[in-house]
Amino acid sequence: MSKVVVCARFRPLSSNEVRDHGNGVSIQRIDDESFNFKDEKDGDLLFSFDRVFYEDSAQSNVCEFLASPIVRDAVNGTNGTIITYGQTGAGKTYSMEGPSITECDDQKRGLIPRVIGGLFEIINSSYGSTTYSVKLSMVYRFSNSCRLRFTWRKLGRYHSTAIFFDVGMDLFDLSKDNIQIKESKSQGIILSGVTEIPVLEPAEALQVLSKGITNRAVGETQMNMASSRSHCVYIFTVQQELPVQKRTETGKLFLVDLAGSEKVGKTGAEGKLLEEAKTINKSLSALGKVVYALTSSPQSKLNHIPYRDSKLTRMLQDALGGSCRMALLCCCSLSPSNASETLSTLRFGARAQHIKAMPFVIPSEDKTSKTEESNVPDKDEACERILNKVHI
């Protein structure tokens, strides 16, 4: 498995979508890795990802493919990140949490309860003298907060401007509303003062995280937020005590439920909300740049990874590059009414995967028979076509 895995997931059509637009969908399945996206403007576009989860995919399959290797690594002291990306309503939270974090219907359980189950299963089945401890933290927003306001007088009139910063808040202690990100030589990136709650078993971990989810709603009400757009980051810290080697090893696992990726104009935001939406989009774009830089070939000139461009990427710095595994799940709606948002989500994922998954227009001579399997190019052929012929 490569260190960066990019997958697409399509949620089923909602009853409203079926009522308003019928059962039509914007993609045509090819196989577990590829599909055609039907674009009114550009014609058919072929996308390939490490795995595509269609609307009938099971939560357990998503977790098995995306999270299992990352969980194993975290228990062994290597950091990792799982990110859900997509527009509002595309299925990010459903993939992360399931219908609810404490949902007991096994089939519907999301990544978080499965990751917790997996972590403790590995820990409890380990033998030898190594002892493990698991701590949880939860931070959110990383969008702007007005911290400074300047007022000055010019030509007899008062002018005022606000400076916005992206800030992280502690979901286990709402009084900590500006978590600082620091770097230490021995520990790498640290979230200064963030609450870490030790947990001993899965049920306790789920209770703790569900409190954080409740606090998120409380925090948003307290701040009178009209928008629920915010990134939510679940942090699992797994520490191993190795008495023989007389040392400890720490693996961190970050599960990131990103804010909706819709364009600022579409949100209809104004004033403070507009500033907030811009900050969110800036951090999403910073994340895209970081992932793009990480997946560039070593020969590429793109050897600078711009972690410092946003607090979100800075916080994830130790869990994205190097030997860390990262999984990006691009969540999409199947409905043709959301086609442009779906296309932009897919392009984000394709950029993260680079050339091996860049979308391309099937050349016109292939279009008449594009549905026949024999005419669907494989990935190598796709790369060749992109390199030689097709520019998007």
Ligand SMILES: Nc1ncnc2c1ncn2[C@@H]1O[C@H](COP(=O)(O)OP(=O)(O)OP(=O)(O)O)[C@@H](O)[C@H]1O
């Ligand atoms: N794979 C799926 N199977 C069944 N229902 C799903 C699936 N994915 C999403 N849904 C449903 O679609 C709706 C929107 O999903 P969800 O809340 O996860 O979107 P989101 O991307 O997290 O949106 P937001 O950015 O606003 O939080 C929910 O009612 C959810 O239950």
